[in-house]
Amino acid sequence: MLGISGSPRAGGNTDTLLAALLDGAASAGAQTEAVYLRDYAIAPCTGCERCRRDLTCTRVLDGMHLLYPKVEAADALILGSPTYNYNITPEMKAFIDRLYPYYRFSAERPGPYSSAFAGLGKAALVFSVAEQKDPAERGFAIPAMQRPLEALGIAVTSVFPAEGYFAKGAVAADPAILDRAREAGTRFALQ
Numbered sequence: 001m002l003g004i005s006g007s008p009r010a011g012g013n014t015d016t017l018l019a020a021l022l023d024g025a026a027s028a029g030a031q032t033e034a035v036y037l038r039d040y041a042i043a044p045c046t047g048c049e050r051c052r053r054d055l056t057c058t059r060v061l062d063g064m065h066l067l068y069p070k071v072e073a074a075d076a077l078i079l080g081s082p083t084y085n086y087n088i089t090p091e092m093k094a095f096i097d098r099l100y101p102y103y104r105f106s107a108e109r110p111g112p113y114s115s116a117f118a119g120l121g122k123a124a125l126v127f128s129v130a131e132q133k134d135p136a137e138r139g140f141a142i143p144a145m146q147r148p149l150e151a152l153g154i155a156v157t158s159v160f161p162a163e164g165y166f167a168k169g170a171v172a173a174d175p176a177i178l179d180r181a182r183e184a185g186t187r188f189a190l191q
């Protein structure tokens, strides 16, 4: 199971929740690894469409190429992002856009598409962290991760929005949310 933090803030709420989710999954027997997108220097997709021909990104040879093998090998993914302006962070958006080489497009415009991941049984849990408690204030953070993963043939079987956490140590200071995250991680691993 590969856990992916999209927070630029090291040791913040997203990292803490990711650790708790993976902890819960590990207690159910999953082999887990956490990666932090801020450590990888991932350039935005340029839309050159070369990946349609090359089946990987040959336009930008950056840290994303260290993550492609991990994404391919993982049977389960956890993606988490702080809410930034009702949405995910630029780090998480760049990561998701750079999964574009896994789409398999037909020649028609517009036309049907499929994914190299379709039918492989990959599953994902997505989570977000927000300062505000009103779910409206997290905006698109969850669907911004959920919908592209589903389009890529990865079943999003769990979502875990965490609301009411602002300061860097806020999640770490709340044993209740950490317990809920561990339980969610365990349930996800057992699915």
Ligand SMILES: Cc1cc2nc3c(=O)[nH]c(=O)nc-3n(C[C@H](O)[C@H](O)[C@H](O)COP(=O)(O)O)c2cc1C
Pocket (backbone or CB within 6 Å): 007, 008, 009, 011, 012, 013, 014, 015, 082, 083, 084, 085, 086, 087, 129, 130, 131, 132, 133, 137, 138, 165, 166, 167, 168
């Ligand atoms: C640029 C920026 C934009 C933010 N936008 C929102 C927002 O739209 N809604 C919200 O509830 N919280 C918002 N927040 C608060 C963060 O989501 C919150 O502090 C979160 O716990 C940060 O997670 P981290 O510790 O992993 O960085 C924003 C924070 C920053 C820095």
